[in-house]
Amino acid sequence: MPDTSIHKPTNIIYTGVAGTGKTYRLLQIAKQYTDYLPRANDEDLLKQLLQALSWRDVVCLIFLDLQSNHQDLVKVPEIVSHEFFVAKASQNARESNLSSTAWLELRRHSPADSKTVSFENRASQAYFDKDNSGAWYLLPESMALLTGLSQQLEEFQQAKRDNNTSQNQVFSQQRFSMVSFHQAYGYEEFVEGIRPVMAASSQSNNLNNGASQMSYAIQDGAFLTLCQRAANNPKQRYAMLIDEINRANVSRVFGELLSLIESDKRTGMANAMTINLAYSGRTFSVPANVDIYATMNTQDYSLAPLDMALRRRFRFVDCPPQPELLPMISFNTKEVEAPKTFASDDSEIIDLARLLTGLNRRIIETLGVDSQLGHAFLFSVTSLEQLQSALVEQIIPQLAQVTGGQVSALQYIFKDAQQPLSAQFIQDSQALVANDENHQIGMKNNLTAQGQVLSGHNSWLGQSMNTGGYKINDDLVTKTGEFTKPITYQRLY
Structure with missing residues (x-):
């Protein structure tokens, strides 16, 4: 678990085979970056929201708040009377010239090519413009710069709703962001990208004045948004949680940030680096108070070309299977007992820890350590029926995939080679056909002896032949026969 008192950035990837609790670790880490605070009243929430904001930020926040209520065009009196503006004026002990303050911020942050606003000392970044009716609107291209403010507004609005609907006096505040990588995940979702934005028409003579128009703007992704929050709150630690990091093209997702995430390249560190983002x-x-935790399935080799690049930036923590966490199934009580030592020899007990250990030992011998089964495959098993289902629906299909369906390998793992067909977990389809042929030939000879050979029998025998391959024992599927006996599973130890 992370120690949030340590200020050196943490970059960790948890590695292991499927089912070893890597995602569970991320969820536990998320709790370490969650604050449970006394619920504030609406006045306190408003104070917390506005405390560190400039007048420009407050005006932007007002536009975002009104946009959430489908109002895009705003006049100055509405800005000055808005609760955010009134509360900020109160914080600053301001009572006069409030309209002048609003006008100044709007004009200073208008675009140089505005057709309706004249101003000499404009700021370098434009946020607002005015239409011919005198109503102001937020520039669509500025939305990418306001992601952090938007999130603060959403948290404020949610906290107000919680105050009105919940009797709980405690609320949670998350200092993390969690994403799952996949093949289509890219830089645009993680860092920044161009996305469609709906904005109101600025033409006052438009018959559909106020109707939404689509434009495109650069918007921040999950990691950039988190970094902005962390930069605004340097006394707290924040975490980026990435599940299945090797499912995506990591160099494409991180882009130029792959160098910035190194611990000594962060803001304020010895070798701090600053870059220009690709789109904006x-x-x-990257702030020094942002930690990165990820999971990686070692059975997926798609990350191999980037392994060395990642190792320079992350610590790798192995997550092996933990069979000791698994319980025992008792046939007498049909209940699960607490984990015992491997010395137990009770004939009415199936020790899931020993079962998984035995399977993994033979898997390693046959396929290597990266093909082992994680304890999660059996973690929720509490009865014989659930064990049978886990074998049929999860474990055997998993092993069939990694072995390429090779019958000999599967039978070795399940110790089936010396067992009668009726007790084999994995059956050889050709052996089944041969056994069936012998049975049919015996029947044919018997029928011939009685002069009762059926004319279509030979053609039926030919149709029963197939090309071979593995087959899960029907009795295991139907939970009957040898698979109702503890000894069938105990031999897997």
């Missing part, structure tokens, strides 16, 4: 061109550096 903004300067950016």
